[in-house]
Amino acid sequence: MRSVRSGIAALVVVLSFMGLPYDAHAQWREAYSTISFAGGIQQDAREGLLHSWWTPQKTREAFVSTPFYLGHLELGFSPHRFEPTDEEVPAFDAYFGYAAWDIGVRFPKQVRLAAGPRLGVYFMDFDVDTTAGIRTETEMGFGGHVRLTVHPVSFVGVYAGASFFKMYTYEPIRLYQYSAGLVLTLKSPRWLKTVLR
Amino acid sequence: MKRRLSVLVMMLGALLPALDTTAADCHYADQTRTVLTGDEIERSGAIRLTDIFRLMPEWHTVSTDFYLWQSGPGIFSLPDWDGMMMMVDGQPLHATLLGISYLNAYPLDVGLIDSIEVYEGPVLCHGIFAPSGLINISTRLEDGNVSLGGFGAVANETRDPGPYRYTPLETENIDRSGPVYGGFGAVSGPHWHARAYGKADEHHVTGVMLRPRIRRLYGMGRPPRHFLDGGHVDVRFDRPFALSIMADQSHFEHFRFMPTFGSEIPFSTDWTRAGASGSASLSSNTSFFFSGEYSYYQLYENPETPEVPIDWRHERYSAQAGLSIHTNTLRVAGGFGRYSKQMRGERHLADPDVQGSTFFVTADASFTNQLRGRFAGRFAREAEGPFRNLIASIDYRPFRGHTGRVSFSEVHMPMHQATPFFYWVERGFAIDSLQGLTPTVDLPRKPARRTSLSAGWHWNLWSIATLSAHGTVAWFDDFPIAQYDLGFVSDLTDPIREVAYFDVDTRVYPANSGRISRVALEATVTPISSLKATLYYAGTVTHDGDDPFRRAWTVVPRHRGYASITYSPMQRASVHIRISHESPSFWPEYASVEAPSGGRYPAELPLLTLLDVAVTKRFWHDHVRVSALISNALDRRNQRHPAGGNEALALLARLQIQI
Numbered sequence: 001m002r003s004v005r006s007g008i009a010a011l012v013v014v015l016s017f018m019g020l021p022y023d024a025h026a027q028w029r030e031a032y033s034t035i036s037f038a039g040g041i042q043q044d045a046r047e048g049l050l051h052s053w054w055t056p057q058k059t060r061e062a063f064v065s066t067p068f069y070l071g072h073l074e075l076g077f078s079p080h081r082f083e084p085t086d087e088e089v090p091a092f093d094a095y096f097g098y099a100a101w102d103i104g105v106r107f108p109k110q111v112r113l114a115a116g117p118r119l120g121v122y123f124m125d126f127d128v129d130t131t132a133g134i135r136t137e138t139e140m141g142f143g144g145h146v147r148l149t150v151h152p153v154s155f156v157g158v159y160a161g162a163s164f165f166k167m168y169t170y171e172p173i174r175l176y177q178y179s180a181g182l183v184l185t186l187k188s189p190r191w192l193k194t195v196l197r
Numbered sequence: 198m199k200r201r202l203s204v205l206v207m208m209l210g211a212l213l214p215a216l217d218t219t220a221a222d223c224h225y226a227d228q229t230r231t232v233l234t235g236d237e238i239e240r241s242g243a244i245r246l247t248d249i250f251r252l253m254p255e256w257h258t259v260s261t262d263f264y265l266w267q268s269g270p271g272i273f274s275l276p277d278w279d280g281m282m283m284m285v286d287g288q289p290l291h292a293t294l295l296g297i298s299y300l301n302a303y304p305l306d307v308g309l310i311d312s313i314e315v316y317e318g319p320v321l322c323h324g325i326f327a328p329s330g331l332i333n334i335s336t337r338l339e340d341g342n343v344s345l346g347g348f349g350a351v352a353n354e355t356r357d358p359g360p361y362r363y364t365p366l367e368t369e370n371i372d373r374s375g376p377v378y379g380g381f382g383a384v385s386g387p388h389w390h391a392r393a394y395g396k397a398d399e400h401h402v403t404g405v406m407l408r409p410r411i412r413r414l415y416g417m418g419r420p421p422r423h424f425l426d427g428g429h430v431d432v433r434f435d436r437p438f439a440l441s442i443m444a445d446q447s448h449f450e451h452f453r454f455m456p457t458f459g460s461e462i463p464f465s466t467d468w469t470r471a472g473a474s475g476s477a478s479l480s481s482n483t484s485f486f487f488s489g490e491y492s493y494y495q496l497y498e499n500p501e502t503p504e505v506p507i508d509w510r511h512e513r514y515s516a517q518a519g520l521s522i523h524t525n526t527l528r529v530a531g532g533f534g535r536y537s538k539q540m541r542g543e544r545h546l547a548d549p550d551v552q553g554s555t556f557f558v559t560a561d562a563s564f565t566n567q568l569r570g571r572f573a574g575r576f577a578r579e580a581e582g583p584f585r586n587l588i589a590s591i592d593y594r595p596f597r598g599h600t601g602r603v604s605f606s607e608v609h610m611p612m613h614q615a616t617p618f619f620y621w622v623e624r625g626f627a628i629d630s631l632q633g634l635t636p637t638v639d640l641p642r643k644p645a646r647r648t649s650l651s652a653g654w655h656w657n658l659w660s661i662a663t664l665s666a667h668g669t670v671a672w673f674d675d676f677p678i679a680q681y682d683l684g685f686v687s688d689l690t691d692p693i694r695e696v697a698y699f700d701v702d703t704r705v706y707p708a709n710s711g712r713i714s715r716v717a718l719e720a721t722v723t724p725i726s727s728l729k730a731t732l733y734y735a736g737t738v739t740h741d742g743d744d745p746f747r748r749a750w751t752v753v754p755r756h757r758g759y760a761s762i763t764y765s766p767m768q769r770a771s772v773h774i775r776i777s778h779e780s781p782s783f784w785p786e787y788a789s790v791e792a793p794s795g796g797r798y799p800a801e802l803p804l805l806t807l808l809d810v811a812v813t814k815r816f817w818h819d820h821v822r823v824s825a826l827i828s829n830a831l832d833r834r835n836q837r838h839p840a841g842g843n844e845a846l847a848l849l850a851r852l853q854i855q856i
Contacts (some may be wrong), residue, residue, distance in 0.1 A: 053364055069767045089363040119825070121353060121848065124360060140355050140848040168846055169359030170368040196819040
């Protein structure tokens, strides 16, 4: 676990520093110039404490991103489903909504390798009431991602990435995931740029 | 930021009438003032009104649940009986509930704040006399014919059990500050403005450890929350005469009042308040002004607990009017008023009815180019007898760059205003909900008088700095306190925003044979237009004194520090980072509860470093405003008393849309 986490963290830091000079100059001028819609599948990479009682199901993710002054700004959403491995505990659904920012390196052929932090909330909906008479709970989550994006054609691309996030419950929930999907990139309409600016 | 300011938000002085909308400034004996701008508040990531007090480095702000904040003044503000008065746009806010000024209950959102002024000590501002200081909130009036808006905010404190609650790793649920959301609409014309505003606020209190520790209003149980909603209407004209009308309605559900340890009285409450103020010019140098306020609140039993009947109604009104006359060298205003407070209901707590009349006068005169005098007085008559409050100061400028000031204040408090607790260390720590846990000294409930006399000399050096020496002697009936200080203030911008100061204070307590010394410094630098940094430090040392004296001051950390950086690298975006630090302190009153609480409420508190990071961004020509605050980012266990130990890492996020 430690090696996976350390590897992702190191990659995030290295890529951030590598990408800083490029994105600082190139994207300052093109902030909000495009908007990308992405969707894909997500799979757990390794087990943690949570897996002692639950098994995460294969899930989906979706995000929207746009060039920011430095790097890319991203809003994402990912629903999770956890089935119990122990009949003493209930199943639950979880929804991770987050804002992320990444900075990256661009290579020829429309290839971008980027990394950055993400911050969000983890909403959990249990199949039974909690002891306080409610069945939901929300907790803050913080993590990071590394993502390789390739655009074979100008507006359609594919991506593959790895992510880590930690939910700040008393016993933290740590999830390591990898994902892959499609990206649709469009030129931002003027009204959208007006709103974002 | 500022110094020597005091605020006690949770308690509020009662019946203080008069609203002089023609008054251009405030009369105060010898205090500086703090001004927080709306931009500063927004960049800090605040989502509730009470969050703003964490922006004052010298204030002590503690929370039991990340929602109810108890804010106290710096330790060198003069002791007082009451909390500060709250005003919104020049109208006093009397939305007190059992003596608490419940700021979050006021249907006003942080997004509407234009600025906040805070005065320590007695002040007469806009005709309102506040014996223990004043917080004046000015709201932002939007331009344009029609504007509509809405906002929503969430706050989440970490360390909840999550799914592990169903496993052997189950832990206690943590209190949560629930969502707050609302909307507003405004219509304006050339000389008028109307605004309607509504807010709903939900708070979860699920920590079972907190319940027996807090003898105060609380919402918990089933459902584990309290709910607040309120509405506000604000109409103003400035021609042909100035008129401002405000009306508020608030409603609480699922509150609990804990009058004694271990007992709980669940209740709900409604507040209604309406106020009006205005002025009209009678001639080029004479104007007439008036104001009035009516408020009513009612406590009643919760529907789910009819077996605990409550019937408590509180009604008050005040009305006053006067004249203001000004010439080139003199401005005088004065008037009369009436006020009344009455308790109704079959089952209510003992609280005397009060009726009285008042006369107030303010004067600001420039006798010569070198001599200026200011005076403010309020004289009231009630059944208990006459009371008077006076503020007077004389400024003398014998030659360029030198100013001497002598000021005097007398605060005479009727019995019904004088609370039975004497805040001689920090007013904010003496909130009666925490009696027995705070360093307070009980005094007889009687009419009380505080008199202070201060003198100072200020030397302006080359228009960029001020060297000052200052001394104060105060009497609290038979409890004298003397204080003197030397200070250096560098002021490069304007008289409100200090750039840097260095200050040495000593306070002498003759009755306890003790002294307190403090060194404080603050500096604000703006090396580039997009970057602003503030540094504050205060060190406090106790000299001599008897045992009660020394024991009382052990609760004050010897070192306190605060640093903040606000960086705006691009248009309409900012990052705000602030670090606050306190050295260890010892709370003797907690020694007896440390073991029963399993160490959660220890007497000895370790040093604490808190890191807050806020990011804000505006979109669409400022129509959309987004902020996110990571509070206590280092996830330190914050046990500052009388807080309890549950302010963990938290995320606060806010969205406002206005068209």
